[in-house]
Amino acid sequence: xxxxxxxxxxxxxxxxxxxxxxxxxxxxxxxxxxxxxxxxxxxxxxxxxxxxxxxxxxxxxxxxxxxxxxxxxxxxxxxxxxxxxxxxxxxxxxxxxxxxxxxxxxxxxxxxxxxxxxxxxxxxxxxxxxxxxxxxxxxxxxxxxxxxxxxxxxxxxxxxxxxxxxxxxxxxxxxxxxxxxxxxxxxxxxxxxxxxxxxxxxxxxxxxxxxxxxxxxxxxxxxxxxxxxxxxxxxxxxxxxxxxxxxxxxxxxxxxxxxxxxxxxxxxxxxxxxxxxxxxxxxxxxxxxxxxxxxxxxxxxxxxxxxxxxxxxxxxxxxxxxxxxxxxxxxxxxxxxxxxxxxxxxxxxxxxxxxxxxxxxxxxxxxxxxxxxxxxxxxxxxxxxxxxxxxxxxxxxxxxxxxxxxxxxxxxxxxxxxxxxxxxxxxxxxxxxxxxxxxxxxxxxxxxxxxxxxxxxxxxxxxxxxxxxxxxxxxxxxxxxxxxxxxxxxxxxxxxxxxxxxxxxxxxxxxxxxxxxx
Amino acid sequence: xxxxxxxxxxxxxxxxxxxxxxxxxxxxxxxxxxxxxxxxxxxxxxxxxxxxxxxxxxxxxxxxxxxxxxxxxxxxxxxxxxxxxxxxxxxxxxxxxxxxxxxxxxxxxxxxxxxxxxxxxxxxxxxxxxxxxxxxxx
Ligand SMILES: Cc1cc2nc3c(=O)[nH]c(=O)nc-3n(C[C@H](O)[C@H](O)[C@H](O)COP(=O)(O)OP(=O)(O)OC[C@H]3O[C@@H](n4cnc5c(N)ncnc54)[C@H](O)[C@@H]3O)c2cc1C
Ligand code: SF4
Numbered sequence: 001x002x003x004x005x006x007x008x009x010x011x012x013x014x015x016x017x018x019x020x021x022x023x024x025x026x027x028x029x030x031x032x033x034x035x036x037x038x039x040x041x042x043x044x045x046x047x048x049x050x051x052x053x054x055x056x057x058x059x060x061x062x063x064x065x066x067x068x069x070x071x072x073x074x075x076x077x078x079x080x081x082x083x084x085x086x087x088x089x090x091x092x093x094x095x096x097x098x099x100x101x102x103x104x105x106x107x108x109x110x111x112x113x114x115x116x117x118x119x120x121x122x123x124x125x126x127x128x129x130x131x132x133x134x135x136x137x138x139x140x141x142x143x144x145x146x147x148x149x150x151x152x153x154x155x156x157x158x159x160x161x162x163x164x165x166x167x168x169x170x171x172x173x174x175x176x177x178x179x180x181x182x183x184x185x186x187x188x189x190x191x192x193x194x195x196x197x198x199x200x201x202x203x204x205x206x207x208x209x210x211x212x213x214x215x216x217x218x219x220x221x222x223x224x225x226x227x228x229x230x231x232x233x234x235x236x237x238x239x240x241x242x243x244x245x246x247x248x249x250x251x252x253x254x255x256x257x258x259x260x261x262x263x264x265x266x267x268x269x270x271x272x273x274x275x276x277x278x279x280x281x282x283x284x285x286x287x288x289x290x291x292x293x294x295x296x297x298x299x300x301x302x303x304x305x306x307x308x309x310x311x312x313x314x315x316x317x318x319x320x321x322x323x324x325x326x327x328x329x330x331x332x333x334x335x336x337x338x339x340x341x342x343x344x345x346x347x348x349x350x351x352x353x354x355x356x357x358x359x360x361x362x363x364x365x366x367x368x369x370x371x372x373x374x375x376x377x378x379x380x381x382x383x384x385x386x387x388x389x390x391x392x393x394x395x396x397x398x399x400x401x402x403x404x405x406x407x408x409x410x411x412x413x414x415x416x417x418x419x420x421x422x423x424x425x426x427x428x429x430x431x432x433x434x435x436x437x438x439x440x441x442x443x444x445x446x447x448x449x450x451x452x453x454x455x456x457x458x459x460x461x462x463x464x465x466x467x468x469x470x471x472x473x474x475x476x477x478x479x480x481x482x483x484x485x486x487x488x489x490x491x492x493x494x495x496x497x498x499x500x501x502x503x504x505x506x507x508x509x510x511x512x513x514x515x516x517x518x
Numbered sequence: 519x520x521x522x523x524x525x526x527x528x529x530x531x532x533x534x535x536x537x538x539x540x541x542x543x544x545x546x547x548x549x550x551x552x553x554x555x556x557x558x559x560x561x562x563x564x565x566x567x568x569x570x571x572x573x574x575x576x577x578x579x580x581x582x583x584x585x586x587x588x589x590x591x592x593x594x595x596x597x598x599x600x601x602x603x604x605x606x607x608x609x610x611x612x613x614x615x616x617x618x619x620x621x622x623x624x625x626x627x628x629x630x631x632x633x634x635x636x637x638x639x640x641x642x643x644x645x646x647x648x649x650x651x652x653x654x655x656x
Contacts, residue, residue, distance in 0.1 A: 008655050051653040061633045063556075064649030073564050083618060092654075213654070237653065239563050303643060330643065331632030335625040340538045341605030344624065348631075349544035352641050423610065423617065445614045 003043065004205050006052065009214040009234045011244040017210065018252040019043040021512075022230050023260060024217045024269065027094020029485030030260030031196035031204075032136070032502040033509040038207035040513035045251045046204050047230060049216035049261075050091035051237040052197060058187035062331035065186040068237070069098055076264065078367065080390025082445040084288065087452045088262060092213050093197030095262070096498060099452075100184050100308040100326075101173040101193045103142045104495040105133050106503065118490045119462025119471050123511070124504065132503040132510075140174035140194040149178050151305015153355035156296070157325045158310045160413035166314040171324070173306065182327035184307035215249060220257055220273040220481065227257040227481035253480070256512065260485035260505065263454035267487060268371040268385045270458065270468070270475070277476055279459060280468050284367040285492045287453035288391050291326060291336070291358035292403050292437075293419040294410030295428075300355045302327055316494050320362040321402035323409075328356055336448065337419060338427040347419060347427070354419075357409065359402025360453065362494040363395040369457045391449065396442045399449075404437040421448050453497050458487040460504075473508050484508050528557050533594055534576050537601055538620070539627040545640045548631055556630045572626055575619040582608060582616060 020042040023034040034044045051068070059065045066074045071090035078084040089095040106129050115121030136142070145154075150170060161168030177192045184193060191198060205211055217232040230253070234246030259266045267281040310325040328336060330351065337347045367389030391399070407418045411431045418429050423446040425436050440446060460483075461467025464476040469488050475481040484505035486497055493500055519527070532553045541547030561569060580592045586607030588600045596604060609620045631637055635645035 006654060006656060008653070053653050057650050057652045057654070059649040059651070060646040061629075061649055063559075063629045063633065064651070067563055068649070068651065068653075073568055075565060075568050082614070239565075299642075301642070329632060330638065330641070331629050332625075334539060334628035334631065335621060337624075338609065339606060340609040340620050340624060341602045342540060342542070343606055344538070344609075345540050345542045345545070345547065348539070349542050 003208040003210065006205060006211045006213065007215070008052065009236045010247050012247050014248040014250070016250040016252065017045065018254065019045045019210065020253065020255045021045070021258060022047060022251045022253040023258045024230060025094060025260035025262060025265065025485060026092050026196055026201055027260060027262060027485060028096045028196065028498040029501045029505040030258065031093065031200040032505040033258050033260065033484040034209065035200035035203045036506050036509035037513060038204050038209050042255065042513065044204055044209035045212065046201060046209065047212045047215045047217050047232065047251065048092045049235070050089070050213065052092035052201070052211065052213040053187065054197065055188065055191040058189050060186060060189070062186065062329050065098065069187055076385070076387065078387045078389035078451055080367070080388060080444070082390070082449070084389065084449045084451050086264065086387060086454070087450060088264065091197070092201055092211065093195040096195040097187050097197055098185050099498065101175045102171045102308055102311070102496045103137065103140070103174055103499040104172070105130070106493065106500040107495060110491065110493050114490060118460060118467065120460055123471055123473070124507065128507055129503050132506045133499055136499065136502050136506065140199060141176035142172055142174045143176040144172045145170040145178065145306050145309045149180050149306050150309040151180060151182065151302065151327065152300045153302045153327070154305055154309030154325045156300070156355050156413040157323070157357055157409065160409040161312050161314065163412050164409065166312055168310065168312050168314070170309055171306070171311045178306050180305045182303045182305060182307050183329070185329060212249065212251070214246070217269060218272070220259070220269065221250070222274070222478070225477065226479040227253065229253045230257060255516065256480035256482060258482045258484050258509070259458070260483070263457055263486040264369050264385050264387055266483055266485055267369050267457040271371055275475060275478065277464065277468050279466050281369045281457050282366070283456040283459055283490070284369050284387060284389055285365070285455040286363055286389065286451045287322070287360040287492060288363055288395065288399070288449045288451050289358050289360035290399055290403060290421070290448050290450070291356045292406040292410065293337070293354050293356045293421070294413065294415030295350055295417045295419065296353050296355065296415050299352050301352055302354055302356060303330065313495070315402065315405065316362070319401050319405070320398045320494070321359045322362070322495065323402065323406065324358050324360065326356050326358045336421060338421050343427060355410070355415070357406045359399060359406055361391070361395050361398045361402065362492050363391055365390060365392045365395050366456070389451070391444045393442050396444050396447065399447060400438065400440055400442070404434060407434045407437055422446055455486055455489045455492050455497065458483040459490040460488045461490055473511055482508060482512070528554055530580070530594065531557055531572070531576050534579050535623060535627040535630065537593065537605055538623045539631050546634070546636050548627060549634055549636065552634055553630045560626070571622050575622040578616065578619040579608065579623060585616065586611065
């Protein structure tokens with residue numbers, strides 16, 4: 001093969017290549033690191049389990065998105081008392097392709113905590129993170145959404161927050177030219193969302209690196225304690241494919257291996273590769289969330305406007321929740337509404353009068369991720385992983401307070417009824433009965449949760465008993481093995497994570513490039 | 519499974535999904551033909567566990583009327599009024615796994631219903647374009 005080549009699914013002879021670095025996973029973390037290393041003159045191979053889809057390839061329907069973009073058809077669940085869906089993508093660009101593109105800088109309080117509690121003060125200084133994030137914002141067209149881009153559901157939330165003297169802002173997103181199609185979950189049909197499949201990954205190719213798509217890495221390869229490459233086998237992304245199996249690949253890394261398979265993918269990969277550390281796979285954290293739908297007398301047309309154009313951090317400190325507007329595709333709405341049969345159909349008939357707002361909890365719960373012993377049937381990398389996680393009573397109480405707040409905000413904005421979607425609470429509530437949300441059960445099985453902001457399982461830190469990656473940025477006890485995705489963040493953030501993941505990945509890559517230069 | 523058994527089973531699945539998401543005077547319900555085509559695609563394309571989950575959920579729906587007080591007969595043999603009671607009862611049943619089975623049925627019904635051009639039109643939404651189902655190959 002030649003440099004600057006994209007290798008997708010292929011059969012036939014096994015092959016081997018050698019470059020300076022191998023990066024596993026092309027989400028916000030992996031792609032940020034890979035592009036920085038490429039700019040520093042290093043050759044990089046970026047191995048991604050999913051396919052590479054450009055703007056014209058983006059699916060329109062949710063079923064198409066589940067099949068073409070999501071990890072293992074979106075079937076990964078966090079198991080605990082309740083089953084909570086974990087939403088992740090598996091494609092070039094990672095979950096950044098299906099996310100809502102919101103970019104929020106890392107709160108200083110979080111960096112302070114990482115400095116004092118995890119020994120990261122020298123590495124992740126506020127100044128360094130700010131510099132990285134300023135550069136990223138310029139590269140990815142990050143801009144606050146303008147009035148013409150917001151949907152009515154966004155504007156209603158902003159108005160309700162303003163009326164009640166709460167902090168409110170239009171979101172800043174890496175989609176300056178967003179056309180408000182509300183289809184972020186299906187990738188972006190207009191190319192406005194500057195996810196890595198359109199930006200940093202092509203840059204790796206242009207700089208002479210290689211991109212391997214449909215290429216799940218099975219193992220990191222070691223010589224002694226040093227990581228020297230990865231190996232895997234191409235997998236056809238089409239489940240109906242019945243031809244010969246994919247070719248095996250082996251990529252040798254002269255300088256190092258960077259793992260960025262996400263908070264659910266990196267730890268199992270390291271474990272499969274023989275890394276044994278007490279904290280590996282532990283400390284899985286999240287911002288679990290749920291929403292409240294308001295029904296308005298006039299049309300809201302919730303599918304018109306940016307996917308998530310309005311946000312508030314007003315209750316970040318007192319309630320530990322962030323409030324946001326959300327566009328839910330029509331195909332997913334029945335699963336979110338209470339009831340079945342005629343009750344469900346009646347609610348659906350009002351869908352153009354609905355606005356959905358969500359509360360994301362900065363949760364204290366911790367869980368774990370491990371490899372399943374049983375193989376899955378033609379599963380992707382996540383299908384073989386098991387996530388155990390259960391929000392605590394305190395987390396449920398926070399969500400409950402958040403949902404009650406959202407319900408009241410809906411009424412401020414003019415809603416006539418709300419649909420809380422909580423088991424044990426009536427399907428619809430009017431203004432006088434919002435208190436029923438506050439009295440809803442604290443059993444997490446009563447709530448419709450979703451997990452999309454994930455953290456930990458390969459945490460950075462100075463204590464090998466509590467972390468996987470040391471402040472020298474190598475996995476404890478190994479050389480030339482690094483982790484650059486959401487899994488290395490030692491705590492939750494309380495804000496949307498991709499910007500922090502990108503900054504940490506980029507600073508890690510910068511340090512690696514500088515150390516070698518020195 | 520023989521072709522005829524499979525066909526009968528698919529018809530049952532379609533009827534269950536239609537009961538979960540029936541038509542109203544404002545919006546159409548599940549279109550049987552579209553739903554049948556969708557289920558054929560679903561069977562071909564989704565992972566085994568998701569097929570299993572759908573099939574188990576359909577079975578739960580069919581045989582749980584005694585648990586919802588809707589009667590002793592299988593769900594699809596109930597009168598329309600009792601079938602409606604069964605749907606409502608299952609969706610808010612105190613047993614979590616029964617609620618989860620209903621959620622699975624609602625999710626699959628939603629995938630068919632929300633992509634139906636007739637439904638989208640009735641709600642003032644443009645039809646979906648065809649999924650290109652393609653990727654960068656080199
Ligand atoms: C619906 C949704 C909306 C969101 N909205 C926002 C938002 O608006 N703003 C925000 O900040 N965050 C948002 N997030 C969260 C954000 O997208 C994630 O936190 C972020 O993408 C995580 O980045 P990552 O690099 O850690 O992992 P991912 O983005 O998940 O990427 C990991 C990649 O690694 C690949 N991989 C895994 N294992 C292997 C292997 N063995 N071999 C090869 N490849 C492998 C996967 O296929 C995947 O493509 C959202 C998430 C979801 C689901
Ligand atoms: S709302 Fe539509 S146009 Fe805007 S970024 Fe999302 S998918 Fe792209």
